[in-house]
Amino acid sequence: MKSKGGSSTLSKSITICSLGPLDRMIIEHVAGAISNRCGLRYKISSRMDSLKYAFDEKRGQYNSKLILKRLTELPLNSLKFLAITEVDLFVPILKYVFGLAQVGGQCAIISTYRLRPQFYDHEPNQDLLMDRIGKTALHELGHSLGLTHCRDRHCVMHSSTSIGDTDFKRSDFCPTCFELFRWQLENCGIRIKPRMPQS
Amino acid sequence: MSKMPRILVVDDEEAMRESLNDWLKEDGYEVGLAAGGQEAIDMVRDEPWEIILLDLKMPGMNGLETLKHLKEVRPDAEILMMTAYATVDTAVQAMKEGAFDYLVKPFDPDEVEILIKKIVKHKELILENILLRKKLEEREQFDEIIGKSDAMQQIFELIKRVAPTDSTVLITGESGTGKELIAQAIHGNSDRCYMPLIAVSCGALPESLLESELFGYERGAFTGAEHTKRGRFEMAHGGTLFLDEIGDISLKTQVDLLRVLQQKEFSRLGSEESIEVDVRILAATNRDLEKAIIENRFRKDLFYRLNVISIHVPPLRERKEDISLLAKASVRKCCLELNKDEVNIAPSAMKLLVDYDWPGNVRELENVIERALVIGGGKEIAAADLPFTGRASMREQFPKSLKSMEKIHIKRVIEEAGWNISRAARELDIDRQTLYNKIEKYEIKRG
Numbered sequence: 001m002k003s004k005g006g007s008s009t010l011s012k013s014i015t016i017c018s019l020g021p022l023d024r025m026i027i028e029h030v031a032g033a034i035s036n037r038c039g040l041r042y043k044i045s046s047r048m049d050s051l052k053y054a055f056d057e058k059r060g061q062y063n064s065k066l067i068l069k070r071l072t073e074l075p076l077n078s079l080k081f082l083a084i085t086e087v088d089l090f091v092p093i094l095k096y097v098f099g100l101a102q103v104g105g106q107c108a109i110i111s112t113y114r115l116r117p118q119f120y121d122h123e124p125n126q127d128l129l130m131d132r133i134g135k136t137a138l139h140e141l142g143h144s145l146g147l148t149h150c151r152d153r154h155c156v157m158h159s160s161t162s163i164g165d166t167d168f169k170r171s172d173f174c175p176t177c178f179e180l181f182r183w184q185l186e187n188c189g190i191r192i193k194p195r196m197p198q199s
Numbered sequence: 200m201s202k203m204p205r206i207l208v209v210d211d212e213e214a215m216r217e218s219l220n221d222w223l224k225e226d227g228y229e230v231g232l233a234a235g236g237q238e239a240i241d242m243v244r245d246e247p248w249e250i251i252l253l254d255l256k257m258p259g260m261n262g263l264e265t266l267k268h269l270k271e272v273r274p275d276a277e278i279l280m281m282t283a284y285a286t287v288d289t290a291v292q293a294m295k296e297g298a299f300d301y302l303v304k305p306f307d308p309d310e311v312e313i314l315i316k317k318i319v320k321h322k323e324l325i326l327e328n329i330l331l332r333k334k335l336e337e338r339e340q341f342d343e344i345i346g347k348s349d350a351m352q353q354i355f356e357l358i359k360r361v362a363p364t365d366s367t368v369l370i371t372g373e374s375g376t377g378k379e380l381i382a383q384a385i386h387g388n389s390d391r392c393y394m395p396l397i398a399v400s401c402g403a404l405p406e407s408l409l410e411s412e413l414f415g416y417e418r419g420a421f422t423g424a425e426h427t428k429r430g431r432f433e434m435a436h437g438g439t440l441f442l443d444e445i446g447d448i449s450l451k452t453q454v455d456l457l458r459v460l461q462q463k464e465f466s467r468l469g470s471e472e473s474i475e476v477d478v479r480i481l482a483a484t485n486r487d488l489e490k491a492i493i494e495n496r497f498r499k500d501l502f503y504r505l506n507v508i509s510i511h512v513p514p515l516r517e518r519k520e521d522i523s524l525l526a527k528a529s530v531r532k533c534c535l536e537l538n539k540d541e542v543n544i545a546p547s548a549m550k551l552l553v554d555y556d557w558p559g560n561v562r563e564l565e566n567v568i569e570r571a572l573v574i575g576g577g578k579e580i581a582a583a584d585l586p587f588t589g590r591a592s593m594r595e596q597f598p599k600s601l602k603s604m605e606k607i608h609i610k611r612v613i614e615e616a617g618w619n620i621s622r623a624a625r626e627l628d629i630d631r632q633t634l635y636n637k638i639e640k641y642e643i644k645r646g
């Protein structure tokens with residue numbers, strides 16, 4: 001397990017974990033986003049492999065609700081748990097999801113499946129993929145910290161119901177959402193710098 | 200909508216309910232969950248859910264049945280049906296039953312978000328519409344007085360300004376224009392509104408009776424005065440006294456009235472004792488008081504005392520734009536009183552109402568509407584239900600000059616007689632030669 005910060009700060013960090021095989025760069029990128037955009041500490045947990053329990057044969061997709069439920073049952077010694085997977089996720093009522101988190105819940109999951117330009121018959125584009133992954137990770141992390149969707153289309157907390165929404169928004173919180181994010185963290189005993197500058 | 204609407208999810212499948220719950224909560228909606236039709240109906244009865252996502256296929260009470268009940272309990276709730284491919288036809292049926300739209304499960308995230316936003320916008324528009332209508336009605340109505348004409352708008356403004364003062368107001372206008380309603384509005388919007396508004400119809404009482412009505416009397420003041428009686432001035436103490444038909448009071452009562460207005464005190468008939476009163480005076484008349492002053496029928500000093508602020512209510516024929524509003528308000532009022540469902544006024548009937556001159560003003564309009572509702576009895580007031588249909592058409596058909604009238608009458612009689620001049624002359628009770636002369640004079644020709 002790689003950790004930024006001492007063991008005393010473990011419970012105040014975000015655990016990032018891959019579910020199934022995943023490009024190491026993706027994990028590093030998400031860790032960077034959490035650290036740079038949110039000023040939060042992170043730790044990278046070892047990979048968890050089998051997602052068979054969540055596979056829906058009829059839909060050929062993975063039920064993200066079941067995965068989230070399983071993750072919530074695991075012992076957690078960090079503030080939030082963010083899982084990343086390459087498989088296609090759904091919730092029963094929706095055709096697909098880019099990610100899932102319970103508002104104010106313990107865990108969040110994101111999928112890179114529909115973030116890859118190739119899914120939309122576009123040329124592979126690593127920068128674009130990383131940008132999308134970073135936004136989706138921050139978005140779900142925001143939900144797990146109690147934030148709901150933002151009306152500002154540029155804010156990372158704006159709802160993404162299509163990849164166009166994800167590409168349109170910026171990789172950061174709007175000032176209001178950031179203040180809410182900070183306030184929620186303070187409630188958890190974590191202080192971060194007031195406004196993270198947009199890079 | 201200032202706050203996020205509350206959404207109720209009705210689905211027998213827990214997985215569907217839960218995933219929708221999570222998804223909607225991400226948008227900040229307050230979400231309620233019901234596992235079946237009956238549970239949903241109970242929840243909607245208890246709390247105001249504004250949007251309902253309702254599954255079509257449920258055991259027990261199905262979606263269509265539930266929809267009907269929900270619409271009964273809460274007609275303003277917007278219902279989105281959720282269905283599988285196999286039941287799209289039923290979903291379309293549900294829309295005919297009043298559902299807002301339907302979604303095929305599983306939803307495309309984009310689609311459901313757009314639909315919910317559409318409902319929120321739709322509800323915002325409805326709310327805005329209601330508020331605008333209310334604002335408009337407020338502008339077209341001041342208490343019980345209705346009117347959108349410039350003249351009435353100015354009167355509304357004047358009432359607002361004079362009501363909080365203690366100034367005496369003289370309200371003038373033809374009979375039936377609603378002078379008493381103006382007095383009521385002034386009193387109702389004044390600081391005296393919790394004290395009585397006492398009205399006296401001065402013209403309806405003979406001089407001696409009016410005096411005793413206004414000032415009261417002591418026991419034994421005159422034959423038949425068996426008890427001491429308080430007058431209207433005393434009754435109105437702290438409030439407002441409305442002297443209607445003030446132009447009809449005798450010169451003697453005018454003097455008595457002037458004294459009260461000047462000294463703010465008076466004596467009951469048969470008593471020397473002065474009684475002080477705090478009364479605001481509102482007076483009304485349909486007479487031309489300035490003309491009455493010239494003719495020495497009304498005291499100039501009393502006129503100036505009463506006419507501190509003057510409000511003139513124009514006759515209905517001078518504010519035709521108010522007629523349709525007043526007619527509709529009368530229909531509403533009468534239907535309520537007659538315990539009838541509200542009816543419309545047919546455009547042809549409305550045209551007649553607007554064209555008519557209304558010598559009896561608003562009172563006559565109200566009577567005409569009531570009569571039409573009682574006699575007509577249909578789903579709308581038709582032109583034939585109006586008593587002046589004939590009169591109105593005759594007025595349009597016949598000119599005012601006697602000569603023109605004579606020409607039209609002679610022509611009609613000749614035509615009815617089939618141009619048999621002798622018969623027409625007999626009908627007209629004139630000799631044939633005279634008729635020939637008239638035909639020549641008026642250049643009446645066979646049509």
